[in-house]
Amino acid sequence: MSSAGSRLLVTKGWLRQKLLMLSCACGGLLVSAVALAESQQPYQLLRGNPAGYGAVVPGKPIELPADHLPHKDYRIEWWYLTANLQDAQGNDYGVHWTLFRQSLSAAADPGGWASNQVYMAHGALTTPAGHVYEQRFARGGIGQAGVVLDEQGHFAAWLDDWQLRGEADGPLPGQLVFTVAGAKVVLDLQANTPWVLQGQNGYSQKSAQGQASYYYSQPHIRISGSLQQHDESLALDGVGWLDREWSSQPLAPDQPGWDWLALHLDDGNALMVYRLRQANGEHWISGSWVDPQGQAITLGPAEVVFEPLATNPVTSAAGRVRDLPLSWRVxxxxxxxxxxxxxxxxxxxxxxxxPYWEGPVRVQGSTTGRGYLELTGYE
Amino acid sequence: MKAETPRQFIWVLLTLLSHYRRHPGQALAMIVGLVTGVALWAAVQLINDHARASYAEADQLLGAEASAWIRAHDDSGVAPADYIELRRAGFSTVYPVIDVRLRSSSGSFITLVATDLLALPLLAGGGSTMANPFAAASWLPMIQPPYQAWYPSALARQLDIAPGQQLQLANGQALPPALIQTQAQQGQRIFMDVGAAMAVLQRRQFSYLAVGHLPPAEQQRLAASLPPHLQLVPNHQAIDLAQLTASLHTNLTAMGLLSFAVGLFIVFNAVRFSLLARQGSLTTLREMGVSTGLLGLAIVAESLLWALLGTGLGLLSGFLLSQQLLPAVATSMQSLFGASLGATVSLQPVQVLVAFSLTLAGVGLALAMPLWQRARTSIRHSRSAPAQWQQEHAGVKRMAAVALVLLLVAGLIYPQIDSVVAGFVVLGLVMFGGALLLPLLVQLSIAAVATLLPQRHWLLRWSVSDAVAQLPHLRIALMALLLTLTANIGVTTLVGSFRAALGDWLQTRLSANVYVQSNTLDLAALGQAQWLAYAAERFGSSQRWQDRPTTVRGLDVAAPDAQALLLAQGNPADLALWRQGDGEPQAILANEQVHFLGNQLLGSLVELQTATGLQTFKLVGFVHDYGNANFQFYLPNETLLKLWPQARREGVALWLQGDTQEQATAALLQAGAKPGEWLLQDEIKRVSFAIFDRTFAITAALNTLTLLVAGLALLAALLAVHQQRLPEYSHWRAMGVGFRQWFLIVALPLLLMIVVTLVLAVPLGLILSWLLIHDLNVIAFGWTMPLRWTWVPVWQLSGLTLVIVFATLAVAVLRVRQTLPDALKQLAGNEG
Incomplete structure (x- = not known):
């Protein structure tokens, strides 16, 4: 352990924008954040009082495959996949698909139409022609969305026709199917390295004030699949990264957002690093280094450098321009x-x-590689 | 002109305007005229535009697109499992809707609409384009007991529901606690979460599913993916509503324009007095060398000022007024056409522009033109009273000549009326023709009365002759009064006739004692009960015919109501053929709308889409069908079910044996019907009339408002006349003329003129109601009804007019008392 060891232990996990959706102390639902997103800081939702919900405590072991399924006593939870893919000509493609779950109250779920569970899903696709995405919402309890083991005991996470289905009791190996902007994405996911428990055996602290989540990942997913559009099918293959995380209060009051990177290096190693931006400028940096066999070490601020190199203007569909750090030194x-x-x-x-920025990145330097960058909390 | 500077212009303008400082009453009259005219017109226009905007949104539901519906063939509803299956198959723009009419325990009918706000289809990537349905923290209380019911504030007021209160339904259920809050396109409906609605109303099915935008290929895939009991129906509502309601909006526009015209009459009236008083100023200005051009410019500037003031205040009042009238219109639209109007009206720039142009044109006509004429002629004729008298006399004759031309044109156009607009043109010609004829008629009547009076009643004769002197001042006010009296009598007769016709029609149409609408009733279980005289089932099937929503209805021909069926047109022999389900081609009945709006005649052949394809029917009769905006055909049940096997059940009508209502309800419960699933005859009649009255609430409101405007015109004119004659009155008083004599001299001619106006209003009102009932109403709605004349409105309006006249007389008396010394001084001054 380095001199920053104590700090190191409590880092890891990064807070992704997913947190945002997981609404909050104000008890509203996902969609209520739409108004908030327009009128005030949406991220405020993630700093809500966790009283009554399940507490994230160190030392509680991650139990697989049970932990692949929902934890309704925790406020927020997600199944999050990013993938860097290529077609036969070597053109780059990117896929990002997430299913978010939220418990709107700490009370037991009455189920059915009165269920306190709500789901939100994001599906995004990057092709040489550009970036398209969709978001969907559904209430729990009525079969429109959920995460369960089906009649055959197979893992299934879905919202409408968007689904991640496992061939056994976990999501991997499995298949992701979703459509976005008329394009159908079908990806077969394989992994033969162990799940990486982030932070301290899956306990991922987010701030010095005690905010934390349970967090584990699979960084070495081999993907082959297809993109079907206009009656044409395009074969794709590449690598993917699946994150599982749940919490009841992931963000501290003085953290406006975070920057997160997950990289697949061409030598087979994987690197994840994030920083929670803090109001005092002392950003909370954490990450993990995963070798090709899936053996991981947790990285603290003393071990990893994560600095923006330059900002670029980014125009949203609504026409708003933001300067975002799209180049980094790691x-x-x-x-x-x-x-x-x-x-x-x-x-x-x-x-x-x-609202957030999420897209594929290229890596140059000691090794080459590719990955995904996520930037949240930029007003 | 060269020497004239802007300074001079301002000086001239100020001189013109200074008149209003000395005569604030006239400024007030101008403003009242302009503002009332613009306000009523603007209110109607705002409501019309708002309604049209709402129809354009009829391809949306609660903020989401609804380009099509998924319905059960027999309209029995869609099961949640079918819905989830479609969502899982990728039809993410499909969402569930419960859309039901409920009856409150107090007997009002309310529509409830429910959906799953989370499932409403979002546009691609459109987080920010989605209208946020929730205030923060509102989801759980909405979907979990005790749930929430969202009321638009107008509906809450109408139902007398305060926040937190629960509406009791006739069947004993209670809606969730009320929240005064609305969704997009909620209209005058209660909104709930769809899950909550299923729980509270104990439903297991949605009414239907709505479908957002789908590309054609997806639409085909959706149609192919539906289970056999469901069908995809395109949403034509936006087009249908615009078409169905066009006539109604034309009616409203006509009333708005009438109000505007009456407002202009007030302005005309005010200008007359201002002209008299400004004569001196105009002449002096001309004599001082102010050019006609500059004077013209100043007059234009004054008109602009008035138009600006009138438009501004008028629009403001119109906006406020439209907010007051909107709930009544919205309720009518919901109950008549099923159209949902939003709760708030907004003022568009184009409306402001139109209002300003209209006002400017009106002011130009009423103020600038006469002022300009006077300014040009002032030097030569200004100080010559006899010239004015001559002008007056010639004017009255000219007006009468114009009147005759207008009436002639109306007579020529009348046989060619084929649209609502043409109908209103004839109507306008008749009304304005009548109004222009009025001064001559008054003059002639005065002359006749004067010659008829015996010589010895010199005071009376004098007073009658004096009326001729008053006439020019009152002429325009009398014309405005005539217009509104006519409109009032006409519209009241129309509404009264309609109400009477509806009553008679309901009497024959609703002869059954109990109407049951129940999915769970086992009709056979009622059997041959003692209390039951007859039970008749009804069926219906919907389609589009002539691109309008159309229902084919099945009737039990042996039922008492079908036996007593009265035809508006058709012969009884054909009716027998229809009852037997015979005819080659098959005999069919239709509502009058098919005749008048669908342009079909007795004996016409019509083609309808049956389950096995197009089939031809022969129209053998038309029946009254008041209040229906759609086409309707009637066939015997057996024939209907043969041609449309999937026709929906539209309820059962029960005729009871004597006073056996209690037995009947007990038996119904036993046969599976639930409380609240039946209606008694009286209730339906009461509700029908309630809907009728609410539908005409806006008409009544506009009617009253227009009358009020005319009353104001008369009041202003009379006050001005009295003001002008105050010195005279004072003179008489000083000479010892007693109150009775004064009253005779002043009031008698006034009353004479009012009586002539009232007498002329009766035949004109009759013509108006005839046009409205026999032509406009038929063209607009396709309903015929007999005209029922009643004198009640005539007496009421006469009373009201007399009250106004006596009120102004009383004011005059007071002023005479107050100002006698001053007036005497003025009189002395004038004569000295």
């Missing part, structure tokens, strides 16, 4: 490794109920 000084990470295209702003 380094692991102890290993003598250093990279420059930059976005493939700037136009990846999602004007969803919880």
């Amino acid at each position: 380094a692991l000084p102890a290993k003598g490794l250093s990279w420059t990470v930059s976005s493939v295209a700037a136009d990846h702003w999602l004007d969803t109920a919880f």
